[in-house]
Amino acid sequence: MIRQAIVFPFREDLLCRLRGLAVVPRVQSLENIGDVLNPIYHAGANTRCVLVESEVPLTSAGLHQGLAGIPVALAVPRLGPLSDFFRLLPVLRQLSIRVFLPIGVEGNLTTLRILSSLGIGTTIVLDGKEPDWDGLADLMTYAFFGQVPHASIDPFNYLGDNFDPGSRNEFEAVYFDDPRAYLHLDPEGRVALTRDALKRGDFLAGDLESIRNGIEGLEAFRSRMSAWSDHFLALDACSTCPGWRVCSGRFARHRQPDDNCRGFCAELLDNLEQYRATRRQPVTSWQP
């Protein structure tokens, strides 16, 4: 049984293979979203969310009230003009949307904070460019300890909600990139474990049918799940990083690990422990 949600480039000819599965259709724009969701519904699949990988700014992404109730993960390169954004804000606030922004683009750390403070969930995208580590640390502190009500900033808040001090903590799921939660299809329906594997053309199976009994017993899956130990075999800087258990090498994936990312991850771990220790527990009111 396949327990993962299937991330796939939306094509109607793939739908017949997705019956009974949770799916995440990948599209380039929000136009004609009904033409995506209706066929999925009629094919008997269950849409977890729509992943929109847009090349235009948020303000030009075609957001409209008709998207209300549809979970959307919207990846955009930047915000766009602030004046346009504030005109769009009343619509945006009615949507079930999470905005993904690359942190290598100037101004995006500020944008992430603005969106969060306005109640819009965000996710930072590690795009391989050297981040502004101080700015990123400020954003992290805001995500955990900002006193003003604000929406989550992932992966920080995801880690905050799921942090296990006695384990390695991974947050790839926020990028649809954890094979325990997501699998990826190419346009021909071949299955890859991760987004990187999809890009490389490294496929786990020729189609979903051949993994219908699940992937947990497959060597490729096990190998992916144990890939963390490569850092220890290589004796690289991640293996001795004070913040290893909240990163597992993720922040260093597109760069050489150095004192910048080590310092950041150590602070992330400190903040997580503090956040978990001080987080307000839900209060149950007395009732007669």
Added chain:
Amino acid sequence: MATLILKATEKCNSNCYYCDVVRKEKTGQSMSLEMLERVFIRINEFLMGRPEENLTVIWHGGEPLLLGPDYYRTAVKFQEMHCAESKSRIGHSLQTNLTCFEEEYIDVLQALGIDHLGTSFDPEPHMRGPGRPCNSDEYNRRFMKGLHILERRGFPWGLIYVVTRKSLERPLDVFYFLSNLSTGKGFSMNPVLIYDEERKDVAISPEEYVEFLAAIFPEWWEHRGRHGAVQPFQMLADNIIDGKVTLFCGDSGECARGFINITPDGNASQCGRSEDWGLLQYGNIKEKSFEEIFQDEQRTCLEERTRYLKEHDCKGCRFWPLCHGGCPLDGYWNTKDFMNKTDWCEARRGFIARHFEPVTGVRFDPEAFEKRISHVR
């Protein structure tokens, strides 16, 4: 609680730089099934004669998993066959390098009652592994493969790290490496024990061991919840701060009557090192019961030692209750006389006085600790 160190094999698939087992002339022996059956018969005989006693079997080597899973299936059968009434008082643990660990071991080890594996690792190249220089790449790959099986199956494990001269270059990196690898499960950092000239290049002095621990201790203390039970820190915190009594064999002053080491051919001795050095040999289990072995007259010298040191070398030492003069074998090495305290005495005292107490702000109270020991005993 009695402890049986069972060296069921002296074969090893590794040639770790600091290990003495591989240097012994008699390496390569494994315990026959006939002798293994005798061990369980002796265990039962001992426990039936002492209805209040428990016994822990530590499977040691060599590399005990070289014996193969069928060997352990036979051990389960012997335990069922010969220890039907006493098996609830038998515990097992196993120390392995994990490099030949396979999935099929899990069920049989659990059937034997092993619910935790002890292992060891060294990030420093060429310290562990087959061949000379040690092929640590191959060793480490196989170790990780074993570790992944344990993790996947949720089987608990613990880690020992041997502190050598190479460790001294970057103590905190070593510490983070081990903490990251074990992710809060804790580990032990034991000093390397070198008794020959050939390998002096990795030996460390007690003072160097203190400095190694001192570089790490403030980080552990501040984040001890994160790093888990790291030894020797946790043991000191338990004893000095948390009102517990946790003493290892060499520190308890009570090893005299509690331990038996058994070699593949059934010879009994005090412990692994006493066997290596030809000391405190108690005969063969083919002829002697465990009770006879535990009552061996030679053991009285260890009891005498504790009494003697308290009145002489260690008189007035406020850390006596934590140490009791340390391991008798350590004390024996330089003078060939058991009536000496361990060479590592200054390391223990120095670390507690100069680092543990100032960092934690807690001073060891020997009288209160003595009372707790009396209560426990």
